[in-house]
Amino acid sequence: MTGQQTKGGSSYRDRLEAALALVEPLSGATSQVTMLRQLQARIEQQQALVAVFGAFSAGKSSLLNALMGEPLLAVSPNPTTAAVTRIEVTSGDKLRIRAKDESELWSDVDGALRRLGHSAGSLSAAVAYANQLSGAKLSSSARPAYAFLRSVAAGYEDMAPRLGSDWRTSQEEMKKYTADERYACYLADVTVSVPGGQIPEGFVFVDTPGVDSIHRRHTEVAFSYMREADAILFVLYYTHAFSRADKNFLQQLAGVQDVMGTDKLFVVINAVDLARSETERQAVRERVEEELLQLGIRRPRIYEVSSQIALAARQLASHDAGLSGANAQGDASASSAAFEQLVRQRLHLSAEQPLPPVDQLLEQSGIPALTADLQEFAIHSREQMQEDAVERTLSFVGQSLQAEWLRKKTLASAALADAAALAAAIEDGIAFLKSDASSDSSDLEQEFRVLSEEWTELQFHIGERIRLRFAGLFREAFYPGRFRGNVAPKLALKEAALELVQMLEGQVDMEMRTFALRVAGALPLALQQKMNRTRAALAKELQPLLGDKELVLPSELVDWSHLRAALDTTDVEKEFRHFSNAKSFFEGSGQSDMLAASEPGMMQSVRSEIERMSQSVFAAAKAAAVSCWSDVQESWLRELQDLTETDASGGTELSRWEEAIHSYFDDIRPRETGLMSAQRGHSDGAEVQR
Incomplete structure (x- = not known):
């Protein structure tokens, strides 16, 4: 990701580098150099963050598998699985699991107990209660809390020693921990790294807990990603109506976007291959558009995709090329046959009918169009944020350099003129600021x-x-x-x-x-x-x-x-x-x-x-x-x-600062505030008079 061309053809990265080269030689500009270097380091480390939201059964993991081109994440039908999964597209090799600490687990357990009208004094007491719990007479709305508590009880003996710990793992073990609810309910987050391919390096995808999570803590996680993400994918399953949880999430997102002045939502209707006709498919899209409009999302980006067909197409392409996929195990031919069967089932093709070409399947899935638009948007969003940060910093540094230059010039002038008057003004200023500080603001x-x-x-x-x-x-x-x-x-x-x-x-x-x-x-x-x-x-x-x-x-x-x-x-x-x-x-x-x-x-x-x-x-x-x-x-x-x-500064140093200040504003050209413009006008006028 490279800096956008601005300010007469220079990218913001070039201007930041030029500012550093100009400021570093100046005596007394340590704080300005530090600020510029810290920003430069942040820009180099920053990644494009895409947060994926949706209900538990909307197909978030399936969509991420399609975007990555391999079955990376376990696709669990269990609605209580709620670990945050980070997929980092990078050259490194990372598979890490972090278990909840005791306070995080207790927050979830206590909330689930409350949903059942119960309370417990400790985690062990809650586990004992869960072991005796019967779901026979529970309503459907209470069953997720019941299922979660039963899972906690089932995994307690194995997972209690791991609370608060994190560890490296294998692909096979990761799938076991994330797919088996006895273990998954204890996980806080999972981090996976994959090499760049379908998605370029520098992207991070976050598979968040379902918006219909029973855990109140997860709404706080969602709110954090709403603000921090460069792009947001909201996944809806083709056959599902908008739930209350969907509406709550989108209402809050609309509010956050209004406050922050952003529009980073991508709405994905998954499994559109289930449509029985083009008319039905269009009706679903129109219903989604209408719901979004009612929730305050006025110009939504809507994509219709089939993540399963996309993943199957990419796996078939890998097999045809003599590959088995980065994480495939066992018999590749059997895996290929399973994906072929899935495509035939979804497209209603008999065993005698030929499969469409892989490229056609991919295009039909809608994933390539989503991937291209998402990448372009996220990169542009990150670049814009970085450019804004550089502009703010260059303006701030320019202003502080001016203040330091004027300080040096004032001292030099005072050495030749009325030093006593300046000293008196300084003492009065110190007294005023101390008085202001003691006035309890x-x-x-x-x-x-x-x-x-x-x-x-x-x-x-x-x-x-x-x-x-x-x-x-x-x-x-x-x-x-x-x-x-x-x-x-x-x-x-x-x-x-x-x-x-x-x-x-x-x-x-x-x-x-x-x-x-x-x-x-x-x-x-x-x-x-x-x-x-x-x-x-x-x-x-x-x-x-x-x-x-x-x-x-x-x-x-x-x-x-x-x-x-x-x-x-x-x-x-x-x-x-x-x-x-x-x-x-x-x-x-x-x-x-x-x-x-x-x-x-x-x-x-x-x-x-x-x-x-x-x-x-x-x-x-x-x-x-x-x-x-x-x-x-x-x-x-x-x-x-x-x-x-x-x-007072020596004449040589003052001249060096004066030259640097003029070069900074002429060559770097930061955005000027009213104060900076006034200061610059004052100093330029003084130069003319001199």
Whole structure:
């Protein structure tokens, strides 16, 4: 991946290298050189990250196998498998497994117990409970939690000693660990490296836990990848309708993309070869487009693929070329026959009919078109991010170089003119900054008062959006199928109430994560305004000497594993009086009456949680801003104190700096801020007068 051509034909990498060559020889430019070198190192190490999302049965692993051209990942039908798998396209050879640590496992186990209305004091107690658990009378919605707990119990003896550890493994062992639920439920992540081929080196694909995972922790993992990925593949299975989990994920992604100003979603409809006609296939695509539009995805990129046909075609091509695939074991002919049989079955070909050519199969699968567009987009996205980072850094370095040059020039002038006046201004500046530092950052309150009005309005709209979804969530929890079979009505009601509460908790968590992203995005501007006001309050001759400082803010304001919505079923359970039997509940007014009666109390609880979590976000934002501002103050104080201790620069050094500054802006040409332009105009004017 090479730098894009910009700024008169030079790539951003070339400009970064040129800036280093210009700045390194300057005495006193150590911090600027360090910043440029660190950015250069990050650019060299960065990879194009593609995150793959979808429900457990959508075919994510199958799609990744098709993209890689080999059956790399186990394709498990079990919906509780939830390890994150990283596929790194590189020349290295890596197969590593990391097991969950005890806290990660306990988070998943405790959440599963809660879904069953149970609790345990320890992991061993939970395992003992799971061993006695019977799924005979459980509803379908409770079965994933039951299956997970049973798997934990089945693998506990083998996997407990491995908690918190990681180890190298073989392809065969990796498939065993990821396909067998006794082991898979203990895995945190798996890392696999493959050589470049279908996909060029430098790409990383992440197979994430299903968006319908029962584990709340996985929504935090998903949110992280939403922000970090260069491209997102969202996989839908051809025959599946949009689930609540699909909608939740896409709603949150739409919010994140809105905040970040990005559009990196690729929607993949997998297994389109199951279509019985072109008309049916087109109808499915139109349904997907309509659903996406309703969820806030206005111009989706939609790809229709058959991952199994693509993988079969590539494996058949490898066999025809006398290859057996990078990871194939055993009888290659038998493997080839299995893939041929799969193609015949999917394309409805008899044993006598010839198979289409491999190239035709690949084209028909839709995978080559997806691969080409995905690569182009991800590379462009990464290049754009890197170029923006270089532009920001070059601007910042240019500004700090100017401030240092003006400092040196001011000292040189003071040595010949009124040194006493400058010294007095410096002392006053130091006193002012110390006073400002001891004022408990009260001036930041002005920025936060303005922001809090906007944030309070956002809180209100969060509550309103969830209120508008309440009826739909209620009906999803209290649905007719839950009350069929041998399940006791009282148990079914409790399960429905618990599911409703958990869905509402998920809605609050989802909205608050996006809200925190908006809050974090407002901090740099607030700090910049504070910086400008403080600098303007200093003596005029000091202002050009104190440049903007890099604002170091946390990438995540709060730890979402410790800040989650917590609701209970009380407001719903007290309205169980509206249920007498399933027939009257669903055919009469029972369901509507219970919904109407429980909504006010539940929404009051939801709004209370929004307020509680918002206050935590506000407090974290303020703490981050105060800490960042404290760093700026300390840096400025050091610079002013250094001015009182530094001798004037010699004429030769000052000339070297002056020449470098002019070359930097003429040759490197960073994006100039208003302050930089003003400083440059001031210094250019001084040069003319001189």
